[in-house]
Amino acid sequence: MFSLVDCNNFYASCQRVFEPKLEGKPVVVLSNCDGCVIARSNEAKALGIKMGEPFFKVKQLVKAHQVAVFSSNYALYGDMSSRVMDILKEYAPKVAVYSVDEAFLSLAGMNYHNLTTWAVELKETVRRCVGIPVSIGIAPTKTLAKAANYVAKKNPVFGGVFDMSEERLQQQMLALMPVEEVWGVGRQYARWLQQHGITTALQLRDMEIRAVRQKMTVVGERMVRELRGESCLPLEEVPAEHKTIACTRSFNSLQTSFVQLREAVSCYTARAAEKMRTKQLYCARMQVFIRTNGFSSSEKQYSNACQISIPFPSQNTGELIAYAIKALEKIYRPGYSYKKAGVIFTELRTKAQLQPELFHQPDITSETLMATIDQLNQRYGRNMVRFASMGYQQSWKMQQAYKSPSYTTNWKELLVVSA
DNA sequence: TCTGGGGTCCTAGGACCC
DNA sequence: TCTGGGGTCCTAGGACCC
Numbered sequence: 001m002f003s004l005v006d007c008n009n010f011y012a013s014c015q016r017v018f019e020p021k022l023e024g025k026p027v028v029v030l031s032n033c034d035g036c037v038i039a040r041s042n043e044a045k046a047l048g049i050k051m052g053e054p055f056f057k058v059k060q061l062v063k064a065h066q067v068a069v070f071s072s073n074y075a076l077y078g079d080m081s082s083r084v085m086d087i088l089k090e091y092a093p094k095v096a097v098y099s100v101d102e103a104f105l106s107l108a109g110m111n112y113h114n115l116t117t118w119a120v121e122l123k124e125t126v127r128r129c130v131g132i133p134v135s136i137g138i139a140p141t142k143t144l145a146k147a148a149n150y151v152a153k154k155n156p157v158f159g160g161v162f163d164m165s166e167e168r169l170q171q172q173m174l175a176l177m178p179v180e181e182v183w184g185v186g187r188q189y190a191r192w193l194q195q196h197g198i199t200t201a202l203q204l205r206d207m208e209i210r211a212v213r214q215k216m217t218v219v220g221e222r223m224v225r226e227l228r229g230e231s232c233l234p235l236e237e238v239p240a241e242h243k244t245i246a247c248t249r250s251f252n253s254l255q256t257s258f259v260q261l262r263e264a265v266s267c268y269t270a271r272a273a274e275k276m277r278t279k280q281l282y283c284a285r286m287q288v289f290i291r292t293n294g295f296s297s298s299e300k301q302y303s304n305a306c307q308i309s310i311p312f313p314s315q316n317t318g319e320l321i322a323y324a325i326k327a328l329e330k331i332y333r334p335g336y337s338y339k340k341a342g343v344i345f346t347e348l349r350t351k352a353q354l355q356p357e358l359f360h361q362p363d364i365t366s367e368t369l370m371a372t373i374d375q376l377n378q379r380y381g382r383n384m385v386r387f388a389s390m391g392y393q394q395s396w397k398m399q400q401a402y403k404s405p406s407y408t409t410n411w412k413e414l415l416v417v418s419a
Numbered sequence: 420t421c422t423g424g425g426g427t428c429c430t431a432g433g434a435c436c437c
Numbered sequence: 438t439c440t441g442g443g444g445t446c447c448t449a450g451g452a453c454c455c
Contacts, residue, residue, distance in 0.1 A: 031440090033441070035439080035440055057439090059439090098437085102437080183436085186434065187435095217434085217446090217447055244443085294440090
């Protein structure tokens with residue numbers, strides 16, 4: 001038996017914890033560059049603000065209804081997330097953190113005769129200790145637990161908890177669930193399914209498995225089996241090793257000059273390398289890409305990427321920046337207005353996997369240097385110590401006009417309470 | 420005229436997730 | 438004017454090997 005615990009409107013709820021006056025009010029959180037709406041409180045959803053909608057399209061609505069707007073504050077959400085997860089770990093023997101705002105719990109061997117009671121208690125504890133509202137679904141497979149969670153969220157009468165262990169309930173609820181809400185059915189598959197007369201989760205569950213496999217590969221087959229109650233997706237307690245580490249960003253405005261792009265690409269490389277070092281990984285290959293604004297119909301379009309093999313897997317920012325710039329030189333074309341660039345490290349290795357090289361002695365000083373830089377930057381602020389190619393003006397940098405303080409992770413931004 | 424079979428590795432593209 | 442970022446998995450097709 002599985003349980004899926006999912007934080008409601010997570011980012012919006014996080015912001016509300018520190019501004020309780022927003023309780024019951026519409027709240028939205030924006031993506032990087034304040035581009036799109038990526039989280040909405042229920043009140044904001046009720047206003048018709050869609051997930052992923054460009055902010056500029058809803059600005060009027062936001063103004064008219066005094067919607068509270070926040071730039072995303074990932075330091076805050078990450079910290080709140082780990083607080084929630086800590087509580088979940090007290091309530092179940094096995095917890096698999098699936099994303100920043102949800103986790104699967106294995107209920108195997110748990111001695112509760114009433115799982116609903118257990119879940120209600122868990123839900124109330126999270127609310128009391130962290131301030132975040134959660135919904136909980138219970139079912140024999142992960143996919144069904146997701147569906148149970150959907151039921152819990154959609155029907156306030158259940159109080160945010162729904163136990164769908166019984167086949168009878170599964171049948172009943174899947175019949176009411178639109179097929180596009182099933183975990184693993186995205187836009188493309190939903191369209192295809194609807195065109196073939198499959199509109200509910202129940203109809204998908206009862207499809208012929210061969211047809212599903214043909215269209216949706218083995219992934220789809222597993223999904224249908226899971227809907228039938230056959231568990232195909234195990235609980236993954238230990239997160240899998242990273243396969244890629246990336247830093248990609250849109251610019252605040254269009255950039256044309258090579259110098260600006262080089263600055264940006266250097267910064268992204270530095271950031272990704274930092275991430276790589278916290279996970280103690282080295283990369284043997286990297287990809288650099290740049291692209292113009294795909295939304296624009298008037299601008300000339302160009303998009304290209306370059307992959308580079310790194311002869312001696314590295315986590316050294318300076319070295320990696322040099323490779324990144326080489327890659328950028330290959331793909332940069334003057335005469336275009338660039339909107340976005342990114343750096344992706346692939347073929348990640350652990351230290352133990354590094355091949356000793358006859359003519360390449362591991363550079364001990366480089367490791368100490370990187371560690372020192374990381375420490376300084378952690379202490380005095382990001383990019384306090386940096387490589388010259390990262391620049392100083394950074395005029396391309398993203399804007400965050402509505403950013404709240406990092407209440408829980410930065411001493412300077414603690415919440416001030418006045419009596 | 421007739422031109423194998425089995426395997427691996429790599430990459431690009433397409434789908435999905437949060 | 439203004440449209441996010443970071444991931445995963447699967448498949449098909451080409452190159453290459455014996």
